[in-house]
Amino acid sequence: MSSLALLPWLLILPLAAACLTGLLPLRATQISSLLVILSQALASLLLLLWMPSDEPLFYSLGSWGAPLGIVLRLDGLAAAFLMMTSLIASLCGLYALSYLRPSQQPGFWPLFWFLWAALNGIWLAGDLFNLYVGLELLSLAAVGLVALGGEASRVKAALRYLFAALLGSLGYLLGVSLLYGAHGTLDLELLAEVFHWGPLSALALALILAGLALKTAFFPLHTWLPPAHAGALTPVSALLSALVIKASFYIALRLWVELEMPERSLEVAQLLGLLGAGALFWGGWMALQQVKLKQVVAYSTVAQLGYLLLIFPLLSSSSSEASHLASQGGWLMLLSHALAKAGMFLAAGNLILCAGRSELSALAGLSRYRPMNIFAFGLAAVSLMGLPPSGGFSAKWLMLQSALISGQWWWILVILLGSLLSAAYLFRVFSHTYLETQDSVQFGQPSLMLELCALTLAALSILLGFFAPWPLAWFALPGPFTEALG
Amino acid sequence: MIDLLLVCGLWSLALTTLLTPNAFRALVFFILLGLLLTLVWIRLDAPDIALAEAALGTGITGVLLLDTLKQQPQHALLCVHRTRIFWAVFSGLSLTLALSWALLQAPAMPIALDQTLTAQLDASGVSHPITAVLLNFRAYDTLLEIGVLLLALFAGQGLHERQHPLEQLSGAQLHNPFLRASLALWLPGMLLLATYLLWAGAHQPGGAFQAGAVLAAAFILMHLCGLALDAQVSQHLLRIGVLVGFVLFLVVASSSMLAGQTLLTYPSAWAGELILLIELALTFSIGLILFSLFTLNHQMRKESA
16 A cells, blocks of 8 residues: 555545544444544554655545646655644543543534544645635634533633634635636645746735734734633643644745745745744743633743744745754744643643642642642643753754854844743743642542643653654655755 | 626625614624625626525525524624724725735736636536536535535534433424415425526536525424424434535545545546535535524523523
8 A cells, every 4th residue: 555545544534533423422432533543643654654755745636636626745744744643633532532521522523533634634735725625624623622512711712713713714715816816726836836926926925824824823813812722621722732723834834935935025024033022922921920720821822833933034044054944943843832732731631630720829739749740741841941852942953053044143032032931931830839738638630541641742742852853854855845945 | 887886785785784783783784785795796707606695695694693683682782893893994995905906917827727627627527617616626625615514513513512312392483374384385496496406506507505505494494384304303313414415425535546546536427427416415414504503503592491
């Protein structure tokens, strides 16, 4: 069986699982979900191992080929993110299996599988309109997951998220239709070939980027994120912060590079970097002010997205080595943030289960009685702060090198100050757990499965620092993105 | 001249919808806006979109909104934020200006997709280009779009935790003998219309989405007259009906892989028949999904009561 024959199963199986889990009784739903989780993990691993090292793969749906039909494309980047999705979604799925009440599960699984299918579809998509459909599927599944259970505060956060996501979709769709009007194709490969720069293309790309920025929650369009990510059920928060917002960023960065924007709009790139700095400082500052644990973690996501925005100015450097380092560091940052943030949200959920309340003050005494959960939270925190030897450290190291080579020293300051600020708000959480309490306080004990899922993800974000050469080699595999970067 | 009138009508209706404090009146203006938009689509020579706008954008959406409004305690007064509306109008105007400026300088398309489409139309199994694009050339998009529709239903159903099987709905909603009597006249006509829209889709405007919306309207009218569909069929059967279109589409899509083809490749001799089969199942499912979205509201109210 070749990689190309394996590829469609990454879409068919989650979609089939979404239907099955919508129909079967609870027990059968759980068993079939476990089976499909296993098969997805296996399929994405095999795809990564069989990835040819000389050229990207193209899969023509319906055998029509571009521009008439839709073509899926698999390069190193897509393969790496398929693997990332499998890893994180599997662990969040396992976590949900024991975290969610039996009454919540029938609602959860169909949405979970649609979410996974949408993510796989977006990593693989090679067509602008197909990306729009993928984004719709992803946003609606995410909104449904936030609102799961119908608690008033969750529905409110979900509605806010829905409006932001729809506005983002509208912007993206308008931009896509303008691009189609100017070039006559929706296929990304063809578009990059015939792309010509003009007022229409500029306006189209501005609309697309603004729409995607709203969906990714880039500062200052981030206000929908904290209530949605902090208010959702724990496994949902992890999925949302780790994977969902990354999908729209992935589309934005791919378009930016493949349509050769780094040379065309130096000012816009610097502006995006400035917004990134704003995200780092504002998100960090807000995280310091929060009194609830999951709110701290959610604002930390707002802040960490700032690092991803810093890639744009770093890519615009005249030296090709600097832009290469920036793209490598950026993708690694995305990967390590995904692992660390998923681990941190799951660990935070466990801590809240232990303490029984979601306030930071309730964590007092936990470091003595439930050290394993604190340890998982701590490992994820190390990666988020960017301390060696974590994945976050390797990513920041590459970005710092890129900033040095391209002579944009001001971004070095921003990266370092951002790290300091993240250390501040994360240590603030720890300081609460080391407070001593009266011995009368009773702590709950989350099940072993919950603790293991959180610990695995957090440990992986550290291990990423040791094994960084692997993902970096996948990112550098030939493909439309690496070719456009030169 | 007509176009100018239509545009002015659109603008004034949109503004009135935004500025009316009475929710019911705002809703009526919104529905009128949708009807006018249908005319605009016809003027733009896009009858498929006009049909979809009339059936889905105005018809089903309007019914859903009206039904939601009915459940508010009183006729809710919307608070009209003057500053927000100012910003909405301002940004709408500036976007319009930017768009028209950019469109005036639109270059010629380097790729003529419409010619490729016409050349390949015979191989698609249908003769209406839009159906060919939706169900053959870009069938993957349509497959995922049906997924979006299903997802909307699942997300709505996820709003309440399912401790025990859903209660059966009570029948009569409106005790209106006139409605009942006229429904007896309309129902066969609506079913005929749905079938015609579906059948016509192969060679002229129409298709599964429009036919499904008409079917949903028939179901909703029946439901309002007390002939509740879901009181007569079990919840489980209803759920199978909701899923059957998507599942059949997925099965047909992947069965081509048995023959060593890529996903969604129809055998060329059977393409027309397969598309009709998929559309038939889709029409049925879309009708049921839209209908279920409508009854969802009632189930939730019942639970909270």
